[in-house]
Amino acid sequence: MIASATLFGLCGAALIGLGLYGFVVQAHLLRRLIAFNIIGSGIFLLFGASGARDQLASTDPVAQALIITGIVVALAATAFGVGLVLAFAKVTGQTHLPEESDARQRPLKAGLPDRSVQTIVKDPAG
Amino acid sequence: MSGLAATGFDLMLCALILGAALAAIAVRDLFGAVVFFIVYGVFVALAWLRLEAIDVALTEAALGAGLTGVLMIGAVSRLERLTSRDQDQDAAGPQSPPTSSAARIATMVGAAGIGGGLAWGFITLPPSAGLQLAVAENLAASGVENPVTAVLLNFRGWDTLLESIVLLAALIALWSLARDQDWGRRPGLRQHARPGGVMATFGRLLPPFGFLLGVYLVWTGSAQPGGAFQGGTVLAAVWLLVMMAGLKAAPRVSSTRLRWALIAGPLLFIGVGLAGAVAGTFLGLPTAYAKPLILTIEAGLTLSIAATLALLVLGAPMAGDGLGPDQPDKEPAR
Amino acid sequence: MLVDGITCALIGAGLLFFWAGTAGIIRFPDTHSRLHALTKADNVGLGLLIVGLALQAPDWLTLGKLAMVWALTLVAAGTTAQLVARAAITKPAARRGPASTAAIPGDTVRSKDRAS
Numbered sequence: 001m002i003a004s005a006t007l008f009g010l011c012g013a014a015l016i017g018l019g020l021y022g023f024v025v026q027a028h029l030l031r032r033l034i035a036f037n038i039i040g041s042g043i044f045l046l047f048g049a050s051g052a053r054d055q056l057a058s059t060d061p062v063a064q065a066l067i068i069t070g071i072v073v074a075l076a077a078t079a080f081g082v083g084l085v086l087a088f089a090k091v092t093g094q095t096h097l098p099e100e101s102d103a104r105q106r107p108l109k110a111g112l113p114d115r116s117v118q119t120i121v122k123d124p125a126g
Numbered sequence: 127m128s129g130l131a132a133t134g135f136d137l138m139l140c141a142l143i144l145g146a147a148l149a150a151i152a153v154r155d156l157f158g159a160v161v162f163f164i165v166y167g168v169f170v171a172l173a174w175l176r177l178e179a180i181d182v183a184l185t186e187a188a189l190g191a192g193l194t195g196v197l198m199i200g201a202v203s204r205l206e207r208l209t210s211r212d213q214d215q216d217a218a219g220p221q222s223p224p225t226s227s228a229a230r231i232a233t234m235v236g237a238a239g240i241g242g243g244l245a246w247g248f249i250t251l252p253p254s255a256g257l258q259l260a261v262a263e264n265l266a267a268s269g270v271e272n273p274v275t276a277v278l279l280n281f282r283g284w285d286t287l288l289e290s291i292v293l294l295a296a297l298i299a300l301w302s303l304a305r306d307q308d309w310g311r312r313p314g315l316r317q318h319a320r321p322g323g324v325m326a327t328f329g330r331l332l333p334p335f336g337f338l339l340g341v342y343l344v345w346t347g348s349a350q351p352g353g354a355f356q357g358g359t360v361l362a363a364v365w366l367l368v369m370m371a372g373l374k375a376a377p378r379v380s381s382t383r384l385r386w387a388l389i390a391g392p393l394l395f396i397g398v399g400l401a402g403a404v405a406g407t408f409l410g411l412p413t414a415y416a417k418p419l420i421l422t423i424e425a426g427l428t429l430s431i432a433a434t435l436a437l438l439v440l441g442a443p444m445a446g447d448g449l450g451p452d453q454p455d456k457e458p459a460r
Numbered sequence: 461m462l463v464d465g466i467t468c469a470l471i472g473a474g475l476l477f478f479w480a481g482t483a484g485i486i487r488f489p490d491t492h493s494r495l496h497a498l499t500k501a502d503n504v505g506l507g508l509l510i511v512g513l514a515l516q517a518p519d520w521l522t523l524g525k526l527a528m529v530w531a532l533t534l535v536a537a538g539t540t541a542q543l544v545a546r547a548a549i550t551k552p553a554a555r556r557g558p559a560s561t562a563a564i565p566g567d568t569v570r571s572k573d574r575a576s
Contacts, residue, residue, distance in 0.1 A: 002136070004176045008173050008176065008177060011140040011144065011173070012244075012248075013242070013248060014144055015143070015241075016241055016244055017244075018148060018151065019151070020236075020237040021237035022150075025230055025233055026151065028156065030156065030160075030198070030201055030202065031151070031159060034150050034159060034163050035151055037163070038147050038150065038163075038166070041170050044182075045173060046248060048182060049177060052178070052179070053253060059177050059179035060256040060258050060261075061274045062256070062257040062261060062277050062281075062282070063256070064182050064277070065282060065285070065286075066285070067182050067185075068181060068185045069278075069285055069289045071185050071186060071189050071190055072185070072189060072293065072431075073289060073292055074190075075189050075190075075197075076293050076296035076297075076438060078194055078197060079296060079300060079439060080296050080299050082197055082198070082200075082201045082441065083441055084303065085205070086204055086205065086208065086303075086441065086442075086444070087444075089204075089205055090444065093208065095209055324538075324539050324542040324543060325539065325543060327539075328536075331535060332536075335528075
C-alpha cells in the first residue's frame with residue numbers, strides 16, 4: 001500500500017506536465033485558460049501533498065491556508081483572463097492570438113459587432 | 127479505510143483526475159472541454175478529502191469546480207455570439223493550433239520532463255514535520271479551534287488581508303476592460319428566464335437554503351471546516367442564481383451601495399489591524415478578544431468576497447452582451 | 461453487522477442504478493431519452509445511496525444533513541432536466557453533436573434566440 005499523499009503528489013506533478021502541454025499546444029485562448037487552471041490545481045496538489053507526507057495528523061494547516069488563498073486568486077486571475085479573451089474576441093472576432101494564426105485562419109469576420117470596433121481596428125493602421 | 131482498499135481508491139481517483147484533465151485539454155468540442163474541466167474540479171475536491179484537507183476540498187468544489195465552471199460556460203456562450211460560427215468551429219478542433227507535429231512532440235517531451243522532475247523532487251523531498259506542530263501549540267492563543275482558520279485570520283492575517291485586496295484589484299482590472307460608453311451599465315449574462323418558469327421557481331426556492339448554508343459555513347469555520355471563503359462563495363452562487371432566474375437585475379457597476387459592499391471586508395480588516403497596531407502589533411489579535419474579532423472580520427470579508435466573486439463571474443459591462451432584463455436591447459447613443 | 465450488510469446491499473443497488481443511467485446517457489439516441497435515463501436512474505441511485513448511508517449515521521443531525529442533500533439534489537436535478545429539455549426543443553441546432561445534453565444553464569444563458 002502507498003500513502004495517499006505520495007499518490008496525489010505524483011498526480012499533481014503529472015497534472016502540471018499535462019497542463020503545460022495543453023497550454024503550449026492549444027491556440028484557443030479559452031482552452032489556454034483551462035490548461036492554466038489545470039497547472040494551478042496540479043501545483044496545489046503537489047504542494048498540499050508535500051505538507052501531508054508525515055502521518056502526524058492531516059495536511060499541514062499552513063499549506064491548506066496558502067492553497068485556499070491560491071484557489072481564490074486563481075479564480076480572480078481566470079475571471080480577468082476571460083474578460084480579456086471576450087474583449088479580444090469582441091474587437092477582432094477571433095479566439096486566437098494573431099501570431100498563432102496559420103494559413104487556414106480566416107480573415108476578420110465580415111460583419112463586425114459594431115461601428116466603434118471598426119474604428120479600433122482601423123486606428124493602428126492610420 | 128484499510129490499506130489496500132484505500133490505495134485502490136486513491137489509484138482510481140488519480141486515474142479519473144488525469145483522465146478528466148486530459149479530456150479537458152484535448153476534447154474537440156470547446157463546450158465539452160469546459161464540462162470535463164468542471165468534472166475535473168469535483169474529482170480534485172475528492173482528492174483533497176482523501177488528504178484530509180476538508181477546508182481545501184470545500185474551496186475547490188465551490189470555487190474551482192463551481193464558480194469557474196459558471197464563468198467558463200458563460201464565456202463559451204458569449205464567444206459563440208462574438209465570433210462567427212464557422213470560425214468557432216475551426217477554433218474548436220484540435221487541428222487548429224498551428225503547431226507542427228515535431229513541435230508537439232518537443233512540447234510533450236518538455237512537459238513530461240518538467241512533470242517528471244517535479245515528481246522526482248517530490249519523492250526525494252526530505253521528511254519534515256512542517257508547521258503542523260507550531261500551529262497546534264499556538265492554537266489555544268488564536269481564539270478559534272479550526273487550525274486553518276487560525277492560520278488564515280490570525281497567524282497569517284497579512285496574507286488574507288492582501289488576498290482580499292487582490293480580489294478587489296482583479297475586479298477593477300476586469301471592469302477597466304469595459305469601453306467608456308458601456309460604463310455604468312449592468313454587467314452580466316443576458317437573462318431570458320420565463321417569469322413563471324422552472325428556473326424562476328428554482329431561483330425562489332433555493333436562496334433561503336443557500337443563504338443558510340453560506341452563513342453556517344462561515345460560523346462553523348471557527349471550529350470545523352468552513353470559513354469566509356467557502357461561505358462567501360456559496361453566497362455568491364446564491365446571488366448569481368437569483369440574477370440568472372431573472373428575479374433581480376445585476377447592480378450597476380457605479381452603484382454606491384455595491385462599492386461599499388465590495389470594500390467592507392478589507393476596510394474592516396485594516397481597521398482591526400490598525401487597532402492592533404495601536405495596542406502593539408499591526409494585525410495582532412489579543413487572545414481574549416480574538417474570537418469575536420475574527421468573527422467580525424469574517425462577517426465583513428464574507429460580504430465582500432461574495433459580492434466580488436459574483437461580479438468577477440459576471441464580467442465587465444459590455445454592450446449587446448451585458449444587458450440586464452430591464453434595459454433596451456440597443457447601444458446608447460454616442 | 462446486519463446493518464452493515466444492508467448498507468452494502470443498498471449502496472450496491474444504488475451503484476447499479478448509476479451504472480444504468482450512465483449507460484443510458486451514452487447509448488440513447490436523443491437528448492430527451494438521455495435525460496430520462498439520467499434523471500430517473502440517478503435520482504433513484506442517489507436515494508439508495510443516501511438510505512444506505514443513513515443507516516450508518518451516528519446522530520439525527522447527520523441524518524438531517526443527508527436528507528437535505530437528497531432533497532436539494534432532487535430539486536436541482538429536476539430543474540436542470542426541465543431546462544435542458546426546453547433548450548433541446550426550442551433550439552435543437554443550438555449545439556452540434558452529442559454535447560447537447562450538457563447544456564445545463566440553457567434556459568438562462570443560451571436563450572438569446574427566443575423572442576422575449
